[in-house]
Each structure stands twice: as structure tokens, then as C-alpha cells.
Amino acid sequence: MAFSLELAEIFRRDLTRLAQQMEAFPEDGLLWEVVPGVTNSAGNLALHLEGNLREFIGRILGGQEYVRVREREFADSGVSRAELQARALRLAEEIPAAIAGLSAEKLAEAYPVVVLGKPLSVQQFLIHLSGHFNYHLGQIDYLRRVLTGGASVNYAGLTPAN
Numbered sequence: 001m002a003f004s005l006e007l008a009e010i011f012r013r014d015l016t017r018l019a020q021q022m023e024a025f026p027e028d029g030l031l032w033e034v035v036p037g038v039t040n041s042a043g044n045l046a047l048h049l050e051g052n053l054r055e056f057i058g059r060i061l062g063g064q065e066y067v068r069v070r071e072r073e074f075a076d077s078g079v080s081r082a083e084l085q086a087r088a089l090r091l092a093e094e095i096p097a098a099i100a101g102l103s104a105e106k107l108a109e110a111y112p113v114v115v116l117g118k119p120l121s122v123q124q125f126l127i128h129l130s131g132h133f134n135y136h137l138g139q140i141d142y143l144r145r146v147l148t149g150g151a152s153v154n155y156a157g158l159t160p161a162n
Helices: 003-024 028-032 042-059 070-075 081-100 104-108 122-148
Strands: none
Touching: 003 042, 003 081, 003 104, 003 122, 028 042, 028 081, 028 122, 042 070, 042 081, 042 122, 104 122
């Protein structure tokens, strides 16, 4: 299986995990709470992950229209669990589709924007974005567990490679 297809499947899995995390919060208000020592709520982290992927994959690599307002990702509140879950599930279709369409040649090219202080290939930057996504997904999971006393979520798995 081509690398772009494998990576697309990983993003699909992880975005499904984000939707599962949103669903696992027992009430909307808890999405916007923090605990001492934590600055960002689970809801703000979910908005940040959406903005990040829509900008760096959807718009820049996939040609999708999007205007990112990063400050709002950390300032907005009050979006319902159902809405955040629906957004994650939409992303679970849109983002993997943009990645799956990337050729080996495109993956080897320089990412069109220098984001991390030095040029990276498209492939390197996509791997970075996957790590960034999972870092924040883990924060959401731990914050949900602390706020709700909840247990782990039965996560979505990968589709086996052919």
C-alpha cells in the first residue's frame, strides 16, 4: 500500500478517536473546563486540532477553502459535544481524502510553507502533524478522565493494509 494511503488511514483513525473522545464527555459544559496546571480545555484543543488540519492539510495541500483564525481556537467556548463530534467525523473524511491523493513525488517535495523554522518535505510535515495531533488527543483523553473520573475509550482501529 502506498505511504499516502497508509498515512490517510492513520489520520482517519485518529480523527475517529477525536470524535469518540467528544462523545465520551457526559455533558457539554465539561468540554470547556480545565484543572489546575492546565491552560486549554478539551473543547479548545478539539477546535485547535480542527483548525490545524484544515489549514495545513485541507487548504494548503488539498486546495479546500478555509480561513484560519488561530486565536479563536483557544478563545471560543460553548460548542456542543455533538457539534465537535460532527466536525471531527467530517474531518475524518476530508483530511484522509486530501492525503490519499498525494503522489510519492508530491510527498518528496518541500512543504509549501516553512512552519517549524526550517523547510521539511510534505511527508515529514505530515508525520509531524500526526504527532502533534496525537499529543493533543492524549491531553484531551487525560483531561476527560480527570474531569469525569471516566475510563479509557474503546478506540477505533486501523483498516488492515492490503
